[in-house]
Amino acid sequence: MSEKILLRGGRVVDPSQSLDRVHDVLIVDGSVARLADGIEAPEDARTVDCAGKVVCPGLIDVHVHLREPGGEHKETIATGAASAVAGGFTAVCAMPNTDPPIDDPAAVGFVVAAGRAAGLARVYPVGCISSGRAGERLALVGEMVDAGAVAITDDGSPVMNSGLMRMALEYARAFGIPVADHPEDLGLSDGGHMNEGIVSSRLGLGGKPNASEDIHIVRDLLLAELTGGHIHLQHVSTRFGVESIRQAKARGVHVTAEASPHHLVLTHEAVDGYRTEAKMNPPLRAQEDVDAVRAGLADGTLDTIATDHAPHHYDEKEAAFADAPNGIVGLETALGIVLTHVVGEGVIDLPTMIERMSCQPARAFGLPGGTLAIGGPADVTVFDPGARWVVDAGQFRSRSRNTPFGGWELTGRPTMTIVGGRIVWSG
Amino acid sequence: MSEVGKPLGKDLVGLEGLSADQLRMILDTAEPFKEISERRIKKVPVLRGKTIVNLFFEASTRTRISFEFAEKRLSADTVNISSTGSSVAKGETLVDTARNLEAMRIDMVVIRHGASGAARFLAERIPSNVINAGDGWHEHPTQGLLDLLTIRDRMGRIEGLRVCIVGDIKHSRVARSNIYGLRALGAEVAVCGPRTLLPPAPEELGCRVFSRVEEAIEWADVLNVLRLQLERMQAGYVPSLREYNRIWGVSTARLEAAPRDILVLHPGPMNRGVEIDSDVADGPHSVILNQVTNGVAVRMAVLYLLAGGQPERAEAAKEGGEA
Numbered sequence: 001m002s003e004k005i006l007l008r009g010g011r012v013v014d015p016s017q018s019l020d021r022v023h024d025v026l027i028v029d030g031s032v033a034r035l036a037d038g039i040e041a042p043e044d045a046r047t048v049d050c051a052g053k054v055v056c057p058g059l060i061d062v063h064v065h066l067r068e069p070g071g072e073h074k075e076t077i078a079t080g081a082a083s084a085v086a087g088g089f090t091a092v093c094a095m096p097n098t099d100p101p102i103d104d105p106a107a108v109g110f111v112v113a114a115g116r117a118a119g120l121a122r123v124y125p126v127g128c129i130s131s132g133r134a135g136e137r138l139a140l141v142g143e144m145v146d147a148g149a150v151a152i153t154d155d156g157s158p159v160m161n162s163g164l165m166r167m168a169l170e171y172a173r174a175f176g177i178p179v180a181d182h183p184e185d186l187g188l189s190d191g192g193h194m195n196e197g198i199v200s201s202r203l204g205l206g207g208k209p210n211a212s213e214d215i216h217i218v219r220d221l222l223l224a225e226l227t228g229g230h231i232h233l234q235h236v237s238t239r240f241g242v243e244s245i246r247q248a249k250a251r252g253v254h255v256t257a258e259a260s261p262h263h264l265v266l267t268h269e270a271v272d273g274y275r276t277e278a279k280m281n282p283p284l285r286a287q288e289d290v291d292a293v294r295a296g297l298a299d300g301t302l303d304t305i306a307t308d309h310a311p312h313h314y315d316e317k318e319a320a321f322a323d324a325p326n327g328i329v330g331l332e333t334a335l336g337i338v339l340t341h342v343v344g345e346g347v348i349d350l351p352t353m354i355e356r357m358s359c360q361p362a363r364a365f366g367l368p369g370g371t372l373a374i375g376g377p378a379d380v381t382v383f384d385p386g387a388r389w390v391v392d393a394g395q396f397r398s399r400s401r402n403t404p405f406g407g408w409e410l411t412g413r414p415t416m417t418i419v420g421g422r423i424v425w426s427g
Numbered sequence: 428m429s430e431v432g433k434p435l436g437k438d439l440v441g442l443e444g445l446s447a448d449q450l451r452m453i454l455d456t457a458e459p460f461k462e463i464s465e466r467r468i469k470k471v472p473v474l475r476g477k478t479i480v481n482l483f484f485e486a487s488t489r490t491r492i493s494f495e496f497a498e499k500r501l502s503a504d505t506v507n508i509s510s511t512g513s514s515v516a517k518g519e520t521l522v523d524t525a526r527n528l529e530a531m532r533i534d535m536v537v538i539r540h541g542a543s544g545a546a547r548f549l550a551e552r553i554p555s556n557v558i559n560a561g562d563g564w565h566e567h568p569t570q571g572l573l574d575l576l577t578i579r580d581r582m583g584r585i586e587g588l589r590v591c592i593v594g595d596i597k598h599s600r601v602a603r604s605n606i607y608g609l610r611a612l613g614a615e616v617a618v619c620g621p622r623t624l625l626p627p628a629p630e631e632l633g634c635r636v637f638s639r640v641e642e643a644i645e646w647a648d649v650l651n652v653l654r655l656q657l658e659r660m661q662a663g664y665v666p667s668l669r670e671y672n673r674i675w676g677v678s679t680a681r682l683e684a685a686p687r688d689i690l691v692l693h694p695g696p697m698n699r700g701v702e703i704d705s706d707v708a709d710g711p712h713s714v715i716l717n718q719v720t721n722g723v724a725v726r727m728a729v730l731y732l733l734a735g736g737q738p739e740r741a742e743a744a745k746e747g748g749e750a
Contacts, residue, residue: 196627197627197628198628198631198632200626200627201626201627201628201629201631201632202443202603202632203543203544203565204543204562204563204564204565204566204600204603205543205544205563205564205565206564207627209627273547274543274544274547274548315520318520318522319520319521319548320521320540320542320543320544320545320548320563321542321543321544322542322543322544322563323542
C-alpha cells in the first residue's frame with residue numbers, strides 16, 4: 001500500500017544539501033520523493049500544513065540510556081523511544097550500560113528487536129568495548145556490529161586501561177565504527193559528586209576536578225592519533241577538553257565530540273541547595289567551561305549535540321545528594337533548550353543546530369538519515385520555532401522525570417515526528 | 428530570613444546565610460540558659476509538652492548527649508533513634524523514616540547524617556523544626572555556635588579577632604560552620620593544614636591559608652584544632668600520624684613562641700599526640716571543656732528559639748514560662 005504525506009509550505013532546512021527555503025516535501029512509501037515549490041497533493045496524500053514551521057532531517061541523539069534490560073523501573077526501550085519521538089528525535093543510539101550489559105551479539109539483537117517492536121524512533125544499539133564492561137578484555141566487537149551495533153563504548157564508566165583503549169581503537173577500524181568514550185580518570189574523581197570548585201567547597205561535597213576529564217580526553221586523542229581509529233568523545237564539559245579537541249582536529253586526528261544541552265546552559269551553581277536533578281557525570285562546571293563548550297559548538301570542535309538522556313526513578317533521586325545517581329533525562333527538552341538558549345542567544349544559527357543534531361550525528365555513527373535527499377529514508381522532524389511552552393516533567397513520555405529544567409519557559413518545540421515515512425508522533 | 432515570631436525561621440541547617448544579628452541573638456539567648464545547668468535541680472519547663480526526636484545516622488557521643496541534656500533540661504520529651512537496630516538499618520529511606528515520625532506528631536528533629544545536605548533535605552520535606560547535628564562534610568551549626576560562644580566568653584568579642592582553623596578542613600563540617608559564623612561576626616579566618624586536606628578554594632570561602640602551623644600561631648589570636656580522622660591517614664591524605672604531629676601538631680613549645688596568648692579550641696574527640704599535645708589540651712590555653720559546657724547552653728538556646736521563643740523573654744521563660 002502506498003502511503004503519501006505532503007508537508008506543505010514549511011521552512012525546509014537541510015544542511016546536508018545546503019538547503020534553507022520554504023518548500024513542499026512529498027514523502028512516498030517511506031522515502032523522500034520530491035522537494036519543490038507548489039507540489040500538487042496526490043489524491044491519496046495526507047497534507048500537513050507546515051507554514052511557519054521548520055521541516056528538517058530527523059534529529060538523531062547518539063547518546064541515550066534506555067535502561068532496558070535491567071532498569072525497567074527507570075525506562076524501557078519502548079518508553080525511551082516514545083520520549084525520543086515526542087522530543088523530535090527520529091533515531092537514538094542506546095548505551096550498553098544495562099544489566100546485563102550489551103556486550104554480545106544476542107544482547108545487541110535484543111535491543112534491535114525491542115526497538116523494532118516499539119515502532120517509534122529507530123533504536124540503534126551501541127555495544128560495550130569490554131566484556132561485562134569490566135575494562136579488561138575486548139567484547140565481541142565484530143559479531144556485535146554484524147548484529148546491528150553502530151559503535152562501541154563502556155559509557156557510564158571510562159576505559160581506565162589505556163592499552164585496552166588502544167586495542168579498541170585499532171580493532172574497531174576494521175568495522176568502520178567509532179569508539180565512544182566517557183573521558184574520566186577515576187583516580188582523580190574518586191569520592192566526587194559534583195564539579196570541584198567553590199560550590200563543592202561550600203556544600204561540603206566531594207569534587208571532580210576538570211583535570212579528571214581533561215586527562216582522558218588528551219589520552220584518547222593521543223591514542224586515536226596513534227592508531228588512526230575514530231574516537232568519539234562523549235559529553236565534553238571542560239574548557240581545556242574543548243581546546244584539546246580543537247587542536248587535535250587541526251592535526252587531522254579522527255575525532256568527533258558531543259556537547260550536551262545541560263553543559264551548554266547550566267553551571268555548577270545549579271547544584272546549590274543539593275539539587276539532585278542537577279547531578280550528572282561529567283558534572284555541571286564553571287561559567288568559563290560553559291562558555292568554552294558554547295564556543296566549541298559554534299566552531300564545530302564539538303560537532304554533535306547529544307543529550308546523555310539518563311532516566312532515574314523518582315525514589316532514586318529523592319535522596320541525599322551523595323546517595324543520588326548521576327544523570328538527567330534530556331530527549332523531551334533538548335530541542336527547546338537548544339533553540340531557546342543556544343540558537344536564541346546567538347551561539348549558533350538554526351541550520352548549524354540541525355547540522356549538530358541530525359546531519360553530523362548520522363555521519364559520525366554511519367546511520368541512515370541526517371538528510372532529506374531524494375530517495376533517502378523519510379525521517380523528518382517538524383518543529384515550531386516560535387511555540388512558547390513551559391517544561392512540565394509530569395507530561396514527559398519518558399518513564400522518568402529527573403530534569404533540572406522543570407518550570408523553564410522555552411521557545412520552540414516539535415510538532416511532528418516522521419520515521420520511515422510514518423507519522424509516529426504529533427503534538 | 429527571619430519571620431515575625433520566628434527569629435530563626437523553621438530550621439537550623441547551617442550558619443551560612445545567618446546574619447550577624449541572628450548569630451548574636453542565639454549567643455545572647457544562650458547566656459541565661461547557662462545557669463540552668465549549674466542549678467541543683469537542672470530542669471525548667473520551657474519546652475514542656477514538646478516532642479523531640481534525635482535521629483542519629485552516624486555514631487556520636489558528645490553531640491547526641493549534649494542535645495539530650497539540653498532537651499531534657501528544658502523539659503521536652505525526647506526519643507533517640509540510631510541507625511543500627513532501627514528501620515533505617517532495614518533499608519527505609521531517610522524521608523520515609525522522617526514521615527513516619529512526623530505521623531506520630533513530633534515537634535522537632537535533631538539529625539546527624541553522613542551525607543552533606545541531609546539536614547536540608549529533611550527540612551524541606553517535613554513541617555517539624557529540623558536542627559542539623561552534623562551532615563557529612565557540610566555543617567555542624569551548633570558546634571560552630573558553641574565555638575563562637577566560647578571565644579566570646581574568653582576574649583570578650585569576636586569582631587576583629589584572628590582565628591585559624593587547623594587540620595582537615597576539607598572533610599570538616601565543624602570548619603565550615605566556624606568559617607561562616609566567624610566571618611559573619613567580623614573575625615578574620617585562616618585555615619592551616621596539609622594541602623591535601625584543604626578544600627580546593629579556601630580563599631573563595633574568605634580564608635587565608637597557612638601551610639605551616641608556626642605561621643598560623645604567629646598570626647592568630649585563636650586556634651581551633653580539628654581532629655585528624657584516622658581514616659584520612661589510611662586513605663593517604665597524610666603519610667603518617669607522626670609526620671602530621673611533627674608538622675601540624677599544636678604543642679606547648681610552639682604556643683610559647685607565639686607573640687600573644689593564644690586560645691585553643693578543639694571540637695573533640697581529641698587524638699592526643701597527633702593534632703594536639705596533651706600538655707596543650709590540659710594546659711592554660713585550652714578551653715576545650717568550656718566548649719562542652721557551652722554546647723548545652725547553645726543547644727538550649729537554639730531549641731528555644733526554633734520553638735518560637737522570643738530572645739528577650741528567655742530569662743523569664745526559664746523561670747517558669749513556656750516557649
